[in-house]
Amino acid sequence: MVQQTTSTVLMVRPANFGFNPETASNNFYQKKDSRPAKEINDLARVEFDAFVKVLQEKGITVLVVDDSEEPIKTDSVFPNNWFSTHEDGRLLLYPMYSANRRLERRKEILEYLINTGYLVNEIVDLTFFEKDNQFLEGTGSLVLDRVNKLAYACRSERTHEVPLTYFGRLMGYKLVDFDALQAVGDQTMPIYHTNVMMHVGSELSIVCLDSIPLASEKLKVQEFLEKTGKRMVPITSKQKFNFAGNMLELKNKEGRKFTVMSATAFASLNKVQLQAIQRYTEIIVPEIPTIEKIGGGSVRCMLAEIFLPLV
Template sequence: MSKSSLQAPASVVMIRPHHFTPNAQTARDNHFQSQPAGTDSETIAQAAHDEVTQAAKVLRAAGVNVHLFEDTGTETPDSVFPNNWFSTHAGGHVAVYPMYSPNRRAERRQDVLDMLKQHYRVQDIIDYSGLEQDGLFLEGTGAMVIDHLERVAYAARSRRTSEILMERFCTHFNYEPIVFDAVDAGGQPIYHTNVLMCIGTDFALIGLDTIPDETRRQDVADRLRRGERDVINLTHDQIAAFAGNAIELHGKDGPILALSSRALLALDADQRARLEKHVTLLPLDIPTIEMAGGSVRCMIAGLHLSARPAAQDTKTGVIQ
């Protein structure tokens, strides 16, 4: 794999929901969630369905290979966020994760894993999900933001991130763990690390002010800069607008940064100019999805796997 593709996958998995709604179970510690006012559930669900449909269309037009799966069940309100239950890693490795909220555990799908094995070189799947019974949780690349180039996994402490399990993951997958506390503007712990930081090939977006300990804040910034990245600091307001919940992908014309329209508007001119030295900014309009407390990064499970020869020309998802 090239340096760019190691951090910026060219293929992704997305889930199109049919019964989307903000999840009452996750609202306890996800302070980024919001409740719709005066809108019926069917309208919300249809809007979310349409936003994912359009987002997949925009990504495909940019040259990203999108495997789009349908979720027709009514018991998985957060199914649109598949990056929490599985992740993929160079060398053919896949991890499956234990989820904190009981109704999120049904999001794990064998058909997605079967597709990975069919179209990509999968050497092994390490399934941590049984550790839910022991009260150990690690919600994938929501709980961790992974630097595939420097082999570092960053994680903000929360009830969704077991340090014990993160250490085990890092041992299995050969990453250096860096754990820190992070809080929002109101002093509440931030539930997922990928809300406050995004690591690209040549840049990093991070809300350094969310890390209250000055020494640890500097440690994190220094470790990011060790890879010669342009580290762009985000304010609390920008974090609240999901400016940190973005993902670098590899498109037909080079690297792109997929982020929400709201996130792009939150960035100032200098931040946009710095990013545009490294990537093409690709905004996706997903205001309904963002009511669930996640944004573009949460919607996209990047595939850091080598395609099987027969699958190299696949340009569309398994399910259309």
């Protein structure tokens, strides 16, 4: 039976975490920091280790892989963009917008999964799209309803229609694609990743409907969420900028469900929204301010879900 939620995640402990100018052109959540590189990386590692610990204390299995020192990979802490795993034993590799982020695709990580006892039946390599400048950045671009075989995706410089359609046909997913926009200064720009503005759990969905300008597309997203029985918790654009859309539902070995969100996201939500989430799941709240501010990603981006069967 297909599961929406896993009890196992893979996380990559950063070796050279820092600001990436290549991704900053369309990730407006990144902020430059004048502190020394070593200080920033040390802070990121402290935040990372504390995050791992809080997940493990709840009974969630965390597979920790250390990033390699060379080549330098400032965003290695966000592995969900370059691979995804599936219950049929398939592991997908994704085409990525930033050339320096493609270095994060390490065969050692795939070998680690296999050596740990996970069954990889097939590695599906979609990275050939990169030569045509076509991108689809894993579960950043795709918010998957695995049970109902739906892939929610907002189109952007990192989520192109051709690889998106290819993914849908390959994996048997129906695409719920749409435009999602945000105000950046006096400009209106596409939201670079779908998981910035929405999250889908087993019974719950968090979505910033305000960011979808077309009424027909807004309605389409609502209808699919309602049709699949998801209790919808709307968030505002301001809450989205505080990473309130960047959540992930996990479970522990006993099947108890949790919604993981950062302290920044948690502080931005009101009492009614939090109560709605807590009706279905317990909330886990790690503090990752350095990673969020400089990396421009939050907790969901740090968690690569492992759905592969054990041998």
